[in-house]
Amino acid sequence: MSTTTPGRHLRTATGTALTALSAFVVCLAALAPGLVASGSALALLRIPLEAVLAVVLLVLLPWRWTRRALAALVALLIVAATLAAALDRVFQSTVGKPFDIATGWPELVDGYGVVQDSAGAVGALALLILFVVAVVAAVVAVSAALLRLARILTPRRRPALLAASAVTAGWLVVALIGVQMVPGEPVAAADVGAAAASRADQVVVAVGARAALARQAASDPAARIPDADLLTGLKGKDVVIAFIESYGRVAVQGSTFSPGVDAVLRSGTARLAAHGYQERSAFLTSPTFGGISWLAHSTLQSGLWIDSQASYDQVTSGSRFTLASAFRKAGWRTVSDVPSDSRPWPVGSSFYHYESQLNGTNVGYRGPRFSYARIPDQYTWAYFQQHELAGPHRPVMAEIDFVSSHTPWTPLPSLVPWNAIGDGSVYDPQPAAGLPPSVVWQDPHHVQQLYGESIQYSLNSMFSFLTTVDDPDLVVVVLGDHQPAAVVSGAGADHDVPISIIAKDPAVIDRVSSWSWQPGMLPAPDAPVWRMDAFRDRFLSAFGTRK
Incomplete structure (x- = not known):
């Protein structure tokens, strides 16, 4: 027992x-x-x-x-x-x-x-x-x-x-x-x-949203604008729609890192003015936040509010009239440059109707990766100038998606002399100078600091390009795709992103005078705010034939 x-x-x-x-x-x-x-x-x-x-x-x-x-x-x-x-x-x-x-x-x-x-x-x-x-x-x-x-x-x-x-x-x-x-x-x-x-x-x-979006996509007066009336105010201009990854309102106001970005924008405004450029700036409200950039790209170009992958797939499988399509119908050579892509992009041809598609595999880059960003923004600008803008050419319209400010924001590239860029191998030593994401992301304040530095780099790349190329017929619409993730933007942040139009020709700036956008590259907190899907129609109206 x-x-x-x-x-x-x-x-x-x-x-x-x-x-x-x-x-x-x-x-x-x-x-x-x-x-x-x-x-x-x-x-x-x-x-x-x-x-x-x-x-x-x-x-x-x-x-x-x-x-x-x-x-x-x-x-x-x-x-x-x-x-x-x-x-x-x-x-x-x-x-x-x-x-x-x-x-x-x-x-x-x-x-x-x-x-x-x-x-x-x-x-x-x-x-x-x-x-x-x-x-x-x-x-x-x-x-x-x-x-x-x-x-x-x-x-x-x-x-x-x-x-x-x-x-x-x-x-x-x-x-x-x-x-x-x-x-x-x-x-x-x-x-x-x-x-x-x-x-x-x-x-x-x-299910309800899909039906509503189908009705909106089918009703499109812009698609009926005669070719001869499209974009006449930009005749002879090369036009670049430049999306800067994660360039949100938080970058320019109300954060610990916004003073550094603001200083770059003010300095850039002065540098551009010294070369004869004028700028007007405001904010757009993006349909996305923290990522999924292509929702913003398609919203801007289609004039539809595309806030989910399902909406994107639905719209891009149709024939909605885009800004790229408008430029192509009006006689421009249309180009997309997506440095983060390494695979074919059928939507670029079937929906946007780009004549040329550049990505990370066909621009001759032999330099290092910078985490997610395959190619530094400066190289992207340099290749585009050398292969699309140099010499006699048809007017070019391009959407370029700059990715150096993409999460995880480390390591970051730095500017090199333009004549030293070559095939990008000049950047080889740079990634080792930055910390790996696994280290940086242990400290949210460090993440925020590097985010701000990445935006400064992207903006400085653009300002350096514009003042180096100094093209009287170049028009740049530069904007953010979305705010950065909540670790940077904070809880409850809005969806607003800065947007600027840059040109040397005063007639281009005159065309948007009714928009009441603010002079310079830095929009004030009270600058106009549009929904991003409103941009397409207002842009086509501003630069179309005036009757």
Whole structure:
């Protein structure tokens, strides 16, 4: 007797501990979506209705296989709801909006591409494998915990159901009264159900948005402007639409790094004036935040509000009239330059109708990468001038997407003499002078500082180019695509980005006098603000034939 009692006690204690652990795992899992969504540990001090109902159903089911199937399904739903909450937080902190289950999957793929560029293909794959293993382990753990509770409670079905009824009644009471631990944290929790309802709403909204966008795209008076009346105010000019990555309002006002950027803009204004340029500046409200730059590019060019990948795919699969199409119809040679791309871009031909597409593979660059940015902005300007603007040529219209100010903002290039650029190998020593992203991103203040420096570099590259080339027939529309991520912009930042039009010909500036944009490169806080989708029609009107 004395030899068996300790073993029996140990087994009993172990079983009790495992049962308690199972109950803890089930409750924690059911509360996890709310915990992740709020980021507050107080989310754990709630009553998880889904956990109670799941255990009750498992106790009532008579067949073992149905219990296993239900446990696996419940575990999968709980983990999926937690992942959805995590994606919401990640998307909110990077692109300023929650993850949309109806439209956000392509953005996840693009996000993985950014991770590959920052951590390398092997590092990104390792992270993906770890993530998949963790998800599978979580589903197995929750399922096993549910099955153990069901196995323990089934022989005690009556008291178990009475206890569950009492807990459910208590949940209903506190839910009806609206009891909260703190504001925004109700004691009655139904996180999994709420997550499912929210995702269903997203699907309904996405269907309605798709229909509305189709109607807007089909109604397009600009597409009916006669070719002879298009862009006559820019006849003979080379026109560049220059997107500076992550160049947002936060870069020019209200931040610790904006004084440095403002100084560059003021200095640039003076340098341009000394070479006969004039500028007008304002703000545009971008449809995106923190990333997904092509939404801004397509919004500016199409005159449609394109704020999701689904909207982008819908519009670019159609025939909406773009600024690039307008320039091409009016006789310009149209060019796109996307230095961050390394693959073919069918949309450039099928939707924008560019005659020439430049990217990171066909501009002769033999220099180093700067993290995500494949090619320094200065090299991009130099190649464009040498191969598109030099010598006799048809007027050129180009959209160039400058990427040196793309996250993670380290390492950064620095300017070199224009006559030393060559194939870019002159930049070889520069990346080693910067810290790796894994070091910089441990300190948000350091990230913000380097973001500001990246914007200064991009702007200085442009100012140096304009004063070096000194082309009387060059017109540049320079703007940001979106604000930087929340780690730089801060919580609740708007979607505004600076925009400037730069030209030597006073007639070009006169054409936009009715816009009331401000002189110089630095828009004041009270400068005009347009939605980005308003730009196309106002631009075509300002520079079209006046009647």
